Amino acid sequence: MSEEEMIKRLRGDLLDGYDEELEMELEDRNIDAVAGVLTDSAEYHSARRQYFRELFRLQGELVKLQDWVATTKRKVVIIFEGRDAAGKGGVIKRITQRLNPRVARVVALPAPGDREKTQWYFQRYVPHLPAGGEMVLFDRSWYNRAGVERVMGFCTDGELEEFFRTVPEFEKMLVRSGIVLIKYWFSISDDEQNLRFLGRIHDPLKQWKLSPMDLESRRRWEAYTKAKEDMLERTHIPEAPWWVVPADDKKKARLNCITHLLSQLPYEEVERPEVVLPPRVRHEDYVRHPVPDSMMVPQRY
Template structure:
């Protein structure tokens, strides 16, 4: 199972991905996003707790998938967690502690844009943790996730798999685009020269954490459109949600005026009409 997933990640010519056309992509994405709203309302009504973990190589398409998942969701119910580098105090805590603080309460969805699996990936490869800390993580992680599941949390894990050639193409596109250059960090550049190190770390991580109760779901992501559609459709298929009837809402009649007058416009500062000059 692990070997097959890695062959896909490495861009195996036996698993080519045709680019999904824009129109069917947009049509199916909108349909799936409508279902995600139904899922959200079910989570709220049932008091369910849903955790979705997004992992994968740099530039594998995790961020774009998360944006499409949350586009029409209520940010008070569905929130994205992307934790920064741990503080000195957090470094002295139990490793999973700062992630536990982000877990959902009843009626909430949490999407982890990278997660506790940092320790099995970047920390392992870049030497940010000791071999003993890495070994301890691989030993504790399945137990930690089993505890979440036994507590009633719905846990879904997705690994976005991108080929080395496609990753490099996306890095170059970011480098040349001033609107996206901020996405390209020194750590991203380092990942190019450490491709095989990350592959080995990922394989080892899968061996220990791809369990029957908490499996990894691999998303082939050389085609971002196809990856988003496949990931969202799979997520929806794994949650036993149902459509919840919305509460009936009636707009009240607007009351009759009681003599209110707006203050003169010259007493307020309005933003300039920039739009008037762009026709």
């Protein structure tokens, strides 16, 4: 990749970060007015408009899915795995952006503590599984053992083999209990991960995303590839198959993943009763007391 191409790609990645803020502000009626912000390219304007329109349409469907899950008391688990900087967090953010956190919640567990290391491996994940009417999105999951723990030497060969023997049975138990289990692997190329890491290094707002473990994963790219291939081969079961999301293009990956997710559940739009705002009750003896100036937040904007 030439220096000019790299700068162009890094700029596009930066713009994508700004889009995250725009997505929270925009409504359908605003798309044409703001889709051209930050760039003069007519082609890019058009692509962003199309992306926003599709994203908002799909998020509307996700709201319908949420209502259906809550009404029918379904239990849904969605696992997101992939290399560092593959875009897992980005798609999770778009899925949950407009949903009720009481229905759709994200689980992103830290490294296990000393006590957790002595437990049954799956034990710390079980409390986070959904009850009826809930969707749980795992930003990394029990598959840490098949990935980072294996590559970085945090588990023994025996522990790894026990994981591969146990995980199909564990997931079959979840499915038999009524949980819908959907597993996504976000796949990016060597060059794309390198570019995204460079973008994080040079963006002060994203440097926190880079841990020493992330940097070491860059050096061990081939070991992670072998681990991924082994994991997909040994844990791709009919009850809970893996779905691979090509993720070099972040926006396409988000739209494709959400579209596929919606296709995996037989949701229907739930009819809601008409909402009528009741009149405010007023009492003649009601007096609203002023708030002391010392308690007010300074109005700097």
